[in-house]
Amino acid sequence: MWAYFLKRTFLILPTLIGITLVSFLIMQMVPGGPVEQALQRMKMAAQSEGGPGFGGALQTAITSAELENIKKYYGFDQPVLTRYFRWFKNLLRFDLGTSYTYEKPVLEVIASRIPVSLTFGITGLFLTYLVCIPLGIKKALKHGEAYDHWTSLLVFLGYSIPAFALGVLLIVFLAGGSFLALFPTSGFISDDFESLTFLGKVLDILHHMFLPLVCYTIGGFATLTLLMKNSLMEELNKDYIRTALAKGLTYRQAVFRHGLRNALIPIATNIGMIIGVILSGSFLIETIFTIDGMGLLGYQSIVNRDYPVALGLLVISSLLMLVGRIISDFCLVLVDPRIRFR
Numbered sequence: 001m002w003a004y005f006l007k008r009t010f011l012i013l014p015t016l017i018g019i020t021l022v023s024f025l026i027m028q029m030v031p032g033g034p035v036e037q038a039l040q041r042m043k044m045a046a047q048s049e050g051g052p053g054f055g056g057a058l059q060t061a062i063t064s065a066e067l068e069n070i071k072k073y074y075g076f077d078q079p080v081l082t083r084y085f086r087w088f089k090n091l092l093r094f095d096l097g098t099s100y101t102y103e104k105p106v107l108e109v110i111a112s113r114i115p116v117s118l119t120f121g122i123t124g125l126f127l128t129y130l131v132c133i134p135l136g137i138k139k140a141l142k143h144g145e146a147y148d149h150w151t152s153l154l155v156f157l158g159y160s161i162p163a164f165a166l167g168v169l170l171i172v173f174l175a176g177g178s179f180l181a182l183f184p185t186s187g188f189i190s191d192d193f194e195s196l197t198f199l200g201k202v203l204d205i206l207h208h209m210f211l212p213l214v215c216y217t218i219g220g221f222a223t224l225t226l227l228m229k230n231s232l233m234e235e236l237n238k239d240y241i242r243t244a245l246a247k248g249l250t251y252r253q254a255v256f257r258h259g260l261r262n263a264l265i266p267i268a269t270n271i272g273m274i275i276g277v278i279l280s281g282s283f284l285i286e287t288i289f290t291i292d293g294m295g296l297l298g299y300q301s302i303v304n305r306d307y308p309v310a311l312g313l314l315v316i317s318s319l320l321m322l323v324g325r326i327i328s329d330f331c332l333v334l335v336d337p338r339i340r341f342r
Contacts, residue, residue: 005326012322017088019318024084024311033305034074034100035067074100091315097308101301106312110294116188117286117293123209124216132221133267136228137260143233159222163215164284170211171288183211186290215285224267232263268331 071077078086090097096106135155139148175185184190190204235241236259244254286295294313301309 005330008326008329012319015322016315016318020088020091020311020315021084023314024087025080027305027307027310028080028083030305033076034307035071035076037305038070038074087311096312096315099301099306099309101304101306101309106308109309110297110312110316113292113294113297116291117295119205120209120212120216120291120293124213127213128217128220128224129267132224133228133264136225137232139225139229140232140236141255143229155222155225158218161218163218163282164288166218167211167215167285167288170214175211184208188291212285212289212291215288216282227266228263231266232259235259235263265332268334270328 068077075083075086087097094107096110098104099106099109102109135151139151142148170183171185174180175183184207188205188208189201190196190208193201193204196204232255236255241254241259244258245251249257282295283299284295285291286293287299290296297309298313300306301313
């Protein structure tokens with residue numbers, strides 16, 4: 001078994017090379033890169049100083065040497081594969097480069113956004129499990145009854161609405177400038193946050209987090225609830241439950257002493273995959289609510305062609321997912337002694 005996990009660990013590096021190489025090549029083919037943006041900024045500056053027709057004259061006046069200097073500044077003076085291996089060599093030294101937009105080290109830019117995404121990720125994860133596991137258990141125990149039917153309707157209704165579309169609806173009907181105006185439309189804290197008391201700061205953060213958290217958690221409700229329900233129902237139909245009932249245990253005792261533990265195995269094995277979800281953030285949700293997390297940073301880096309930041313986020317999320325899969329397999333072995341990887 002340990003040989004299996006060791007092999008999986010060694011496979012992280014070639015897998016990461018494959019992911020980053022393909023992504024790096026695709027990014028280089030996308031038009032509107034940093035060189036084109038630099039030329040566009042020079043053209044706009046020339047138009048503002050010398051009139052509308054001056055920008056075109058500037059483009060023709062830029063010499064090949066000046067263009068090469070611009071390419072060299074952004075690292076585009078070498079073939080694409082040479083640039084990739086140079087970038088990957090720096091990556092092995094934990095150097096993700098410098099952001100084109102912020103002109104700061106990429107690690108510093110990403111680190112400043114992690115606390116926000118981590119707060120939303122952990123809180124959303126806690127609320128999802130806190131609601132979905134008891135809900136799934138009760139649905140399994142009341143399968144086919146009215147409670148099961150109307151809760152399934154609510155769960156699938158929430159699942160069918162895209163999180164970003166729900167975010168827009170919540171802003172329209174519940175946020176500032178709407179009919180009720182109960183919640184702020186954007187941001188993570190208020191402008192007067194520093195002047196508030198400790199309790200006031202906590203309440204202010206919770207006030208700003210409520211609507212985004214609803215969007216964060218709504219999508220996972222159906223999947224986790226039905227996984228819990230179906231897993232428990234499968235266990236309740238097995239022979240060891242009937243044996244426990246035959247020995248004198250009540251149905252409730254048989255469910256919660258024996259069936260529930262085995263039913264939680266599929267839930268426990270998802271723990272490793274949750275690591276990536278906690279830190280990755282959501283592009284659209286953070287963009288809609290203007291939350292300075294990793295999701296919004298990733299969206300802005302793609303729009304602005306900030307390749308170092310986009311690649312840095314890709315590396316972090318890929319590593320989290322790869323390590324998370326190994327942790328999931330390890331959790332599966334811990335909770336189910338029947339599993340043995342070879």
